[in-house]
Amino acid sequence: MRARLALDTARILGLPEATNIAVAAASELLHNASLVHDDLQDGDTTRRGQPALWARFGAASALCAGDLLLSAAYAALVSAATSRTGRAVAVMHEAVAATIAGQVDDLSATSDLSFERAIDIAGAKSGPLIALPVRLCLILAEIEDDRHVMRAATLLASGYQIADDLSDLEGDRLAGTTNIVATSINAGHSVSSARARAAAYARAQLAASRDAARTVPRRAGLPLAALADRVETGLAGMRVMEADHAT
Template sequence: MSVDSYVRTSDHRAAGFSPAARLDANSDLLMLVETLMHNLVGTGTGSAAQQAALTHLQAGGGRFRARLAIDAGLALELEANQIIAVASAVELLHNASLIHDDLQDRDTLRRDAPAVWAAFGDAVAICAGDLLLSASYAALAGAGTRVSDLMTLLHQRVRALIAGQDADLAASQNHVNLDDYENIAAGKSGPLLALPLELALRLANCSAHAPIAVACGRHFALGYQMFDDLRDVGGDREKASLNAVLVMESLGSDQPELDVAMHADRHFRTSAVLASQLPMNCGRLLAGTAKRLSQRLPHKEKA
């Protein structure tokens, strides 16, 4: 299950976020992000890949990475066009990765609907993911300033994401220790959780804080993957998919679920602390989400 499922607009108030004017700004910017993403993919009658990509975007999702970019951009007082560019770029990139992940993992459902490959076929799914990936670069061009630097950073995070996915595909459940698991899990999703903050910080001339954002994204990614693994043990066992609980079992843990919950809690708490250290409170959405997810973990004390 995606982290998007746990993040909604109302979460801003629950986390102690700002008053109505700021919430309105978040909502308005998110609508503009949606419009830009659809326009970049293309409207009207187009290729099968275009229709598949649009169908995927229209299926919804919480747009968590876009929300991270919007909230950070507002906190850092970026221009609206910069916020929209960053939010659209990271969200398009994330959705491209989902289409390709579902194809590689042969997952037939995404957001309670057929995955793109299941609905349109493998070849169209590859092209649809590529289209969203290309659109992410086009979106980032709208930032107007420091575009070459931003695109280089985007490429670096795509490269890291691909390395993480490659490691996951090559992993064997029976030959993975906890360090291996964490490196794979962090590589698969950490780069795209840190990227909204990294791009916003770079546009705000606050790049000195980027290492904190990277560490924050890594710990959040690990906490969330373990959080998700606790809910998917049965399915992952059947598919022989990488799962933290199964890794703990293979390492001889007598209480693997509790061990995973403890590790997840530690990562969520670390992510929240790191996010609170970012300038102008620009990491507060990630911090608030980490705290709420930590509270949803099962009992974390060993018997």
């Protein structure tokens, strides 16, 4: 997803192909580094239907692999050197630091986590690396005005996480893992009320994300808006399945 965001944004801005590939590779390497470390920290034993790296090769190897992916991301970014590369590297560090801060908040969350706080954490944890490919493309196109990108990505990240948690609600409750929808149930909402509340909130987040994305200069936010559309389509599909199940 992040590589596709980079490629689509870079093409809109008319960046050279080597730059497109460098930003896409850096963005995807960073994301995969975060997944390796996230699985290790959360104790998740599977990833996309396969054993998590730490579960198969051990925690020490997974930690080293995640660090290697993180370092490789910087190498990928500087492979297409331009006069703006230094600024791009600084912004990538900023995104990594913000992601780590969001992860710390997630790991520190307690069982009485509120619905609103869970959404804030989801946006803080995932938004920076969703925004990053678009921000890097803007910087390398010599456009400094990226103030709407982070808002669009943070809203998209929280909407996406709500949709994911709606899908994973039963499994997460059994496993005792953090789930945005479950926070409403823990606060006294019925399951159906919690689902409806979460879905409505996700749709509002995604709509606001699209609005912010469409204000990014030179139409560079359109790939973000398209991604928000795809997440909302998935939400609609879940509503259809729930209705079929109810009948």
